[in-house]
Amino acid sequence: xSKRESRLDKRKKTMEKDSRRSLRGKVNxxxxxxxxxxxxxVLLATIIISSIVFFHTTIEKSEQAIDKDKYKNYKRxxxxxxxxxxEDFRNSIYKNALRYAKENDVYVELLGDDLDKEYTxxxxxxxxxxxxxxxxxxxxNGIIDNRDLSDEEDDENLSEFDKLLNEAxxxxxxxxxxxxxxxxxYRKSFVCINRYILGRxxxxxxxxxxxxxxxxxxxxxxxxxxxNDKYYTEGTKCVVKILCDEAQSVNxxxxxxxxxxxxxxxDKKTELFDIEIIPVDSESxxxxxxxxxxxxxxxxxxxxxxxxxxxxxxxxxxxxxxAEKVIAGKxxxxxxxxxxxxxxxxxxxxxxxxVAIDTGQMGRYAVKALExxxxxxxTSDIHMADLKLVNKDNLASFxxxxxxxxxxxx
Amino acid sequence: MKKNRNKRFSKITRRFKDASxxxxxxxxxxxxxxxxxxxSIYMYYNINRLSRKIDNIYVGNVRLNKIEETLDKIQxxxxxxxxxxxxxxxxxxxxxxxxxxxxxxxLNGDIKDDKLSLMERNIRCLSDEYLELTTVTAGARKGKxxxxxxxxxxxxxxxxxxxxxxxxxxxxxxxxxNAETYGALVSAIRFLEVASILIFVLLAxxxxxxxxxxxxxxxxxLHELAKAADKVSEGKLDNAxxxxxxxxxxxxxxxxxxxxxxxxxxxxxxxLKDSLEQERKLxxxxxxMEASLKEAxxxxxxxxxxxxxxxNTLNAGAQLAMLEKADRTYEYVQNVASFYRxxxxxxxxxxxxxxxxxxxxxxxxxxxxxxxxxxxxKDIESxxxxxxxxxxxxxxxxxxxCINHGIRDIERExxxxxxxxxxxxxxxxxIADNGKGIEQSVIDxxxxxxxxxxxxxxxxxxxxTASEKVKKEDKKGNGLGLRNVIERLDLxxxxxxxxxxxxxxxxxxxEFIISIPxxxxxEN
Numbered sequence: 011x012s013k014r015e016s017r018l019d020k021r022k023k024t025m026e027k028d029s030r031r032s033l034r035g036k037v038n039x040x041x042x043x044x045x046x047x048x049x050x051x052v053l054l055a056t057i058i059i060s061s062i063v064f065f066h067t068t069i070e071k072s073e074q075a076i077d078k079d080k081y082k083n084y085k086r087x088x089x090x091x092x093x094x095x096x097e098d099f100r101n102s103i104y105k106n107a108l109r110y111a112k113e114n115d116v117y118v119e120l121l122g123d124d125l126d127k128e129y130t131x132x133x134x135x136x137x138x139x140x141x142x143x144x145x146x147x148x149x150x151n152g153i154i155d156n157r158d159l160s161d162e163e164d165d166e167n168l169s170e171f172d173k174l175l176n177e178a179x180x181x182x183x184x185x186x187x188x189x190x191x192x193x194x195x196y197r198k199s200f201v202c203i204n205r206y207i208l209g210r211x212x213x214x215x216x217x218x219x220x221x222x223x224x225x226x227x228x229x230x231x232x233x234x235x236x237x238n239d240k241y242y243t244e245g246t247k248c249v250v251k252i253l254c255d256e257a258q259s260v261n262x263x264x265x266x267x268x269x270x271x272x273x274x275x276x277d278k279k280t281e282l283f284d285i286e287i288i289p290v291d292s293e294s295x296x297x298x299x300x301x302x303x304x305x306x307x308x309x310x311x312x313x314x315x316x317x318x319x320x321x322x323x324x325x326x327x328x329x330x331x332x333a334e335k336v337i338a339g340k341x342x343x344x345x346x347x348x349x350x351x352x353x354x355x356x357x358x359x360x361x362x363x364x365v366a367i368d369t370g371q372m373g374r375y376a377v378k379a380l381e382x383x384x385x386x387x388x389t390s391d392i393h394m395a396d397l398k399l400v401n402k403d404n405l406a407s408f409x410x411x412x413x414x415x416x417x418x419x420x
Numbered sequence: 421m422k423k424n425r426n427k428r429f430s431k432i433t434r435r436f437k438d439a440s441x442x443x444x445x446x447x448x449x450x451x452x453x454x455x456x457x458x459x460s461i462y463m464y465y466n467i468n469r470l471s472r473k474i475d476n477i478y479v480g481n482v483r484l485n486k487i488e489e490t491l492d493k494i495q496x497x498x499x500x501x502x503x504x505x506x507x508x509x510x511x512x513x514x515x516x517x518x519x520x521x522x523x524x525x526x527l528n529g530d531i532k533d534d535k536l537s538l539m540e541r542n543i544r545c546l547s548d549e550y551l552e553l554t555t556v557t558a559g560a561r562k563g564k565x566x567x568x569x570x571x572x573x574x575x576x577x578x579x580x581x582x583x584x585x586x587x588x589x590x591x592x593x594x595x596x597x598n599a600e601t602y603g604a605l606v607s608a609i610r611f612l613e614v615a616s617i618l619i620f621v622l623l624a625x626x627x628x629x630x631x632x633x634x635x636x637x638x639x640x641x642l643h644e645l646a647k648a649a650d651k652v653s654e655g656k657l658d659n660a661x662x663x664x665x666x667x668x669x670x671x672x673x674x675x676x677x678x679x680x681x682x683x684x685x686x687x688x689x690x691x692l693k694d695s696l697e698q699e700r701k702l703x704x705x706x707x708x709m710e711a712s713l714k715e716a717x718x719x720x721x722x723x724x725x726x727x728x729x730x731x732n733t734l735n736a737g738a739q740l741a742m743l744e745k746a747d748r749t750y751e752y753v754q755n756v757a758s759f760y761r762x763x764x765x766x767x768x769x770x771x772x773x774x775x776x777x778x779x780x781x782x783x784x785x786x787x788x789x790x791x792x793x794x795x796x797x798k799d800i801e802s803x804x805x806x807x808x809x810x811x812x813x814x815x816x817x818x819x820x821x822c823i824n825h826g827i828r829d830i831e832r833e834x835x836x837x838x839x840x841x842x843x844x845x846x847x848x849x850x851i852a853d854n855g856k857g858i859e860q861s862v863i864d865x866x867x868x869x870x871x872x873x874x875x876x877x878x879x880x881x882x883x884x885t886a887s888e889k890v891k892k893e894d895k896k897g898n899g900l901g902l903r904n905v906i907e908r909l910d911l912x913x914x915x916x917x918x919x920x921x922x923x924x925x926x927x928x929x930x931e932f933i934i935s936i937p938x939x940x941x942x943e944n
Contacts, residue, residue: 043633050626054619058462061615065466068608072473075601081532087541117531117538124535126589137582141545 084117088380089138091121091131092149092188093257094292099322099347099369100149103188106373107147114381118147135174138183145184145380150192150200152259186379188372190259199379201372201393205262208365209269211399212318212344215363216270217277219316219342220248236339236359238315247284249313251305253328254320256289263287266320292323302327306335313341316362322347325364329355348400348408356405363401366408371395437667441638444669448634452627459623463616470612474605477598481591483526487543488587490520495580498554502561502573517551524548536597539590543583550579641671645678657685709911712904713768713811731760755784763813769912772840772849773806775815779838782816786823794823799839805847806840808936811908818851818932821902826855826930846918846935854929863921866902913937 074080090107092100104120111118122134129137131151138146151171168176175196178185187197220242226232227241242248254263267287274280290301302324307313319325325345332338338360345352345364355361375393382389400408436444493516501509524547528540553576560569641664648663662679665672738753759781762774776798783796800806819836827834837852858866906919918935 039636043629043636047626047629047633050622050629054622054626057615057619057622061466061611061619064611065469065608068604069469069473072477072601072605075477075597078528078532078534078537081534081537084531084533087531087538112533117533119535119538124539124589124593125585126592127585129585133578133582136578137542137546140549140579140582141542 084112085115086144086384087117087119088145088147088377089121089134089141089143090118090147090188090376091134091138093131093190093255094321094323095120095123097322097347098349099367100189102369103372103376106370107377108373110374111377114377116144116377116381118377119143132170132174135171135178139174139177139181143183145186145384146178147186147188147376147380148192148197150187150190150197150259151257152190152261153192184380184383186376186383188376190257190262198383199375199389199391199393201375201379201395203367203372203395203397205265206269206272208397209266209271210273211269211365211397212266213270213273215344215399215401216248216250216274216283216316217279219362220279220282223248238310238313238340240315242282242315244281248282248315250283250285250316250318251314252285252287252318252320253302253305253324254287254289255292255324257292258289258320263320270318290324290327292321295323298323299327299331303331303334306331306337306341308335313337316342316344318344320346322349325361326351329361332360352400353405353408356400356402359402363399366398366400368396438669438672439667440669441671444634444638448631452631455623455627459619463612463619466612467609470605470609474602477602477605478595480594481598483523484587484591484594487520487523487527488584488591490516490523491547491580491583491587494520494551494554498558498576502558505561513554517554520547521551536590536593539586539593543586543590546579546583546586550576550583553579637666638671641666641675645671645675648678648682652682652685657682657689705911705914709768709908712908712911715904731757731764734760752785752788755781755788759785768811769809770812771806772808772810772847775810775812776800776806776838776840779815779819782819783836793834794827795833795835797835797837799837799841801839801841805842805938808847808938810934810936811912814905814909814934815849815851817902817905818934822851822853822855822930822932825858826853828855830855830927842938843935845938847938849934849936850931851934852929852931855927857923857926857928858921858930859925860923863923866906866921867919869903869906909934 088111090104092104094100104118108118121138122129131149135146135148171192175185175192179196185192185197186199186201188201189203191197191200191202223232223237223240224242226237227239232239240246240248252263252266267285270285271280274283288301288305290298292298305314305317306328317328319328322345325343325347328341328343329338329345332341332343338358342362343360345361348364348366352361352364356364371393372395375395379389379393398404398408436447439447494513497509497513497516500506501513524544527544528537529544530537530541532538532541553572557569557572557576560572563569644663648661662683663675665675665679668676734753734757738750738757741747741749741753759778762778762781780796783794787794787796815838819838822836823834827836832854835854837850839848839850839852841848841850909917909919913936916937918933920933920935922931922933923929
C-alpha cells in the first residue's frame with residue numbers, strides 16, 4: 011500500500027468514527043431534550059397544581075372567615091350579666107351554661123364581654139333589655155327586698171338597678187339570678203351555692219386548725235416555719251379575717267358568717283376566734299392586691315392567723331401576698347373555688363383548703379330554669395349547686411377547674 | 421377501554437406526525453402562544469380573585485364606618501333640631517334616619533353562634549330602640565313635658581353611646597379577625613408573585629425545549645436526507661443506507677422517493693454495465709471475425725498472387741479456346757476462372773448454394789486435372805436449405821482436405837459425398853470421403869485447436885519422393901486450414917453451431933458434419 015493510500019484510508023476511518031460519534035450524540039441530545047422537557051413539564055404541573063390547591067385553600071378560608079351563613083342559628087338567646095367576667099368561677103359558669111343552652115337550641119351571650127368599654131351592671135342590663143334578649147341570667151346585687159317595686163307610684167325613689175328590673179318585668183323578660191339574688195318579685199329563679207353550708211365548712215376548718223395547732227403547741231411539735239407560736243385561748247384569740255368583694259351582698263356574707271358561727275358554737279369555740287369581715291374593692295386588681303397586703307400587715311403581731319377568702323381572685327391575691335412576704339403557710343388561707351393553679355399550693359400547704367363549686371350545675375340550672383319558665387310559665391324558685399371542700403387529703407379526686415370533672419370529661 | 425384510548429392516542433400522534441410541516445409549525449407556534457396566554461390568564465384571574473377577596477374582607481368595616489357616620493349625623497341633626505326646632509334640621513334628621521334604617525337593615529338580625537353576628541344583632545336592636553327614642557323625645561319636646569323629655573333625652577344619649585360602643589367594638593373585633601384573613605391573602609399574593617415568575621420561567625424553558633424537540637424532529641429527517649444525498653452525490657452508492665421515514669409529511673414523501681431512487685440506481689448501473697459488456701463482447705467478436713477473415717484473406721491474397729495472374733491469363737486462354745472452337749478447353753478454363761473469381765470476390769457471408777457451386781467448380785477442375793478420378797455425389801434434402809447463410813470458403817477447404825488427404829493416394833476409386841439435410845433445429849452439411857481416414861488423436865487435436873497448420877496440412881504425408889513433392893505442393897491447396905474453418909464457423913454462429921469429424925480408422929474414410937442452427941439463421 012502506498013503512503014498516499016494509507017493516508018487516505020486513515021482519513022476515511024477517522025471520518026467514519028466521527029460520524030458514528032456525532033450520530034450517537036444526536037440520539038443522546040434528543041433524549042436529553044425529551045427528558046428536560048418532561049422534567050420541566052412535571053415541575054410546571056407541580057407548581058401549577060400546588061398553587062391552585064394553595065389558592066383554593068386560602069380563598070376558601072377567607073370565604074369561610076367572611077361567610078356568616080356557616081354559623082348555626084338558634085331559636086332563642088339569653089344574656090348573662092355577671093360581676094366579674096374575668097374570674098374563672100364565673101367564666102366556668104358561663105361556659106357550662108352555653109354548652110347546655112346549645113344542646114337545647116338556645117344561645118347564651120356573656121354580655122359586655124366583647125365590648126371594649128367596661129359597662130356597669132345597670133348599663134348591661136339596659137342593653138340587654140333593649141336588645142330583645144329572650145331571657146337574662148343576672149348576678150344580682152344581693153339586695154333582697156320583697157317589695158313589689160312596680161307598685162310604687164313614683165319610681166324616683168327606686169335605684170337605677172330596680173328601675174331596670176321593673177322595666178324587665180314590664181317587657182316580660184324573665185330574669186334568673188345567679189350567685190347573688192335580687193328581689194323575688196323580679197327574678198324567676200335563683201341559682202346559687204349554699205352559703206350557710208359554705209360557712210359551716212369554713213367553721214369546721216377553723217375548729218380543726220385550732221385543735222391541731224393547740225395540740226401541737228402543747229406537745230411541742232409545732233412546725234414554726236409553717237405556723238405561728240401562739241397558743242389559742244380566750245385571751246389569745248385566733249384572728250380570722252374574712253376577705254370579700256365589695257360587690258358581695260351583705261346577705262351572702264351574713265349567711266356565710268351564720269354558718270361559721272353555728273359550727274364554732276357547736277364546738278364551743280366561738281370565744282376562741284376573733285372574726286372580722288374585710289370588703290375589698292375588686293374593681294381594680296392592683297388596688298385589691300394592695301388592700302390584701304395591708305390586711306396581712308408588715309409586723310408579725312399584726313398578722314391574722316387565718317384568712318378566709320370569699321372569691322377566687324381574693325384567694326390568689328392572699329396567696330401571692332404571703333409568697334411575696336415569704337410567710338407562706340404562716341397564715342392559714344381558706345380559699346374559694348378550685349383552679350389548677352391552687353393544686354400545687356394545696357399540696358405544699360400554702361393554701362389550707364378551698365371550696366370546689368359545681369359550676370357545671372350552676373350554668374345548667376340557670377339555662378334550664380329560663381327554658382322551663384319560657385316553656386311552662388313557672389320554674390323552681392331556687393337551684394342550689396353542690397360544693398365540696400378541697401384540701402391536701404382529697405386533692406387527688408379533683409381533676410379540673412371548679413372541682414367539676416364534668417367539664418373535663420366533656 | 422385503555423387499549424382503545426391508547427389506540428386513539430397513537431392514531432392522533434400518527435396523524436400529527438403525518439401532517440404537513442406547515443401544519444406542524446403552525447401547531448407549534450399556536451400551541452406555545454396558547455400556553456403562554458393560558459398562563460397569563462391564569463395569573464390574571466387569580467390576582468383579580470385575590471383582590472376581590474381582599475376588598476370583601478373589609479366590606480364589613482366599611483359598612484360599620486358608614487353606619488357610625490350616619491348615626492353621628494342623626495345624633496347631631498337630632499340634637500340641633502331639639503335645640504333650635506329648625507325645620508331644616510328636622511328634614512336632615514329624617515333623611516339621615518332613612519339612610520340609617522337602610523344601613524342597619526343589612527345587619528344580621530338572627531341569633532347565630534358567632535359573637536360578631538350577635539353584636540350586629542344588638543346594634544340593630546339598639547338602633548331600633550334609639551330611633552324610637554329620638555322620635556318619642558322629639559314628641560316630648562314638642563309636648564313640652566320637660567321632665568319626661570329630660571329622661572328620654574338622657575336615655576337616647578345613653579342608647580347612642582351603647583350603639584357607638586358596640587360599633588366601635590365590633591369594628592375592632594372585625595378588624596382583628598379579618599387581619600388574619602388579610603394576612604393570608606396578602607401572603608397568597610406574594611406567593612402568586614413568586615409562583616407566576618417561576619411558572620413563566622419554567623414555561624418559557626419548557627416551551628424552548630418543546631420547540632427545539634419538535635423542530636429537531638421536523639428537521640432531523642431533512643438533515644438525514646441531506647446527508648444521504650451528499651453521500652450519493654459523492655458516489656458512495658454502496659454505503660448509502662435507506663433514509664428512515666419518520667412520518668409521511670412532505671419530507672417523508674421526498675425521503676421515500678429518494679430511497680427508491682437510491683435503491684434503483686445500482687440496478688440501472690448493473691443493467692448499463694451488462695449492456696456495455698455485451699457491446700464489448702460483440703465488438704470483440706466482430707474484431708475476432710474480422711481478424712480471422714483478414715487472416716483468411718491474407719492467405720487468400722497470398723494465394724491470389726498467382727491466381728490473379730492466372731485468372732487474367734485464364735480469361736485470355738478461354739477467349740482463345742472459344743476462337744479456336746475448343747469447347748471443353750473453354751469450359752475448363754471458365755471453371756478455373758470462376759473458382760478464382762469466387763476466391764477473390766468472396767464476401768463475409770455467402771449462401772450455401774454458392775458454397776456448393778464453388779465445390780462443384782473445384783471438383784470439375786480436379787476431375788479435369790486428374791482425369792475424372794473423383795466421384796462427386798450431392799444429396800440435398802430441400803432446395804430451401806441452400807439459402808442458409810454461412811461464412812464463405814467453408815466447404816471448399818473441407819472438400820480440398822478430403823481430396824488431398826483422403827482419396828488422392830488411394831488405389832480404389834475416390835468418392836466425395838455432400839449431403840444437406842435437416843436434423844432437429846440444425847441444417848446439417850455432411851461432407852464425406854472414402855479415403856484414408858484420420859486417426860482419432862489427430863481428430864482430437866483438430867477439435868481442440870492444438871494442431872498447427874503445418875501439422876494439419878501434412879496429416880497424411882507418407883512419402884517424400886520427387887513426384888510426391890508436386891503432390892505435396894498441391895496438398896497445401898489454397899492454404900486455409902480446417903482449424904480456420906472451425907474458428908470462423910464458431911465466431912459466425914456464436915458457438916451455437918457444431919463441427920464434428922468422424923473417422924472409423926484407416927481406409928474407412930472421413931466424415932465432416934457442419935450443423936448450422938437453422939432457427940437462428942432464419943431469425944437473423
